[in-house]
Amino acid sequence: MSKDNLLDAIIAQTKLTKKQTDKQQKIVETAIKLFAEKGYANTSTSEIAKAAMVAEGTIFRHYGTKDNLLLSVILPFIKDSIPTMAEEVFSEIMSKNIGCFEDFLRALLKNRIDFINENKEIFQIVVKELLYSDELRKELLPFFAENILDRIIKVINMYKERGELIDIPSNTIQRMIFTMIGGYFVSRFVLQPDNLDLDEDVEIETLIRFMMDGLRK
């Protein structure tokens, strides 16, 4: 698709050559804020322009279409951060101190929570639009799968060989973990983003305990 090329171009321009104008930066910042708050479909370009203190034309000069602005917000986040984090998490966690599976889960969870905390709004946008637009779903889910799933499966296999994990298909284990962690993230960061009274460490330990040993006494 030429779409992808365009987007890769955008990413290249946006991230690598960081020749972002002040106004461009302001536009993206504002778009992120408003998209996260009210959703893409409910945010007009004139609104963004006003809030970013920029002429509406400027938005279109740089991003061409509103769709493109959304993608310029989402894709650098995804295509940059996911492979990077994959590298980071797995090399750091796996090579240095190879603890038990619990430790792996703990490190993974902490790492991802920190990451989302730093990118809360974009995470909210991605989750919302992932449900809304199946185009986005069709582009992101496979990308996600390619970059992450294989690695997770390998880790799971390793721990299985060590005899730490239950003997069911690895991709089943991986699905359970994703459903649980994904559900937790959506609930925490999207459904109730202003819930202050939670002890993060306790939450993490509870999740890990549940994933490792379940509810049976």
Place this chain on the structure above:
Amino acid sequence: MSKDNLLDAIIAQTKLTKKQTDKQQKIVETAIKLFAEKGYANTSTSEIAKAAMVAEGTIFRHYGTKDNLLLSVILPFIKDSIPTMAEEVFSEIMSKNIGCFEDFLRALLKNRIDFINENKEIFQIVVKELLYSDELRKELLPFFAENILDRIIKVINMYKERGELIDIPSNTIQRMIFTMIGGYFVSRFVLQPDNLDLDEDVEIETLIRFMMDGLRK
């Protein structure tokens, strides 16, 4: 709020006195279909009117506003089905054959899957709009909590007394279960609704196994 009264009125009119016109029925059917497919914000009233083969004015005659049409679709589903199902599930499952906690989970899951299968599109609408509109969130989540959570907690307490469940706070157990089941439902019915190759019974048993005993060997 007067809003609530209006809505209760709508529900009363829509469900109890089922004096729904053919055209009204067609409007609601079409709205459900389109909202589920493209989301509320991306579906125009003129589109609905055209697809339902009805004058646009007819929609507004009956529902007043587009917002109201959405609520007329969602709320009867929620406010009717949730208390009903609560009754149904708990009385049926709990009184008749009081099996182990696994059996309870199994019955609950099966019951809810059947229910969502019968109301797939509305479920999709609710999930999407729950993320998009925090008004809806603020109205539905508490309602949900009131009707369901207490009951679940009671059941959990019962099984705890029987010594079947781990000794952590009941609402923690309940949150884990909800996150897992919710995550599963969203993944299955919203993210990949056309995934055909899945053996439902296997899936259910895997979920239960995971929730009961976790991943540890």
Place this chain on the structure above:
DNA sequence: ATAATAAGTGAGTAATTACTCACTTATTAT
């Protein structure tokens, strides 16, 4: 210093939006 290019502007545009209203047609109560 000058020319070339890129960034920025804002009035303008066609299309679409949710919603109204005067009117017609169907249904119900008498």
Place this chain on the structure above:
DNA sequence: ATAATAAGTGAGTAATTACTCACTTATTAT
């Protein structure tokens, strides 16, 4: 059968939408 009420219509409306374009201002290369 008739009057009263409800259902249905569709042209019309003000507001908003994403986007354009001729033009001005700033930045970069020479």
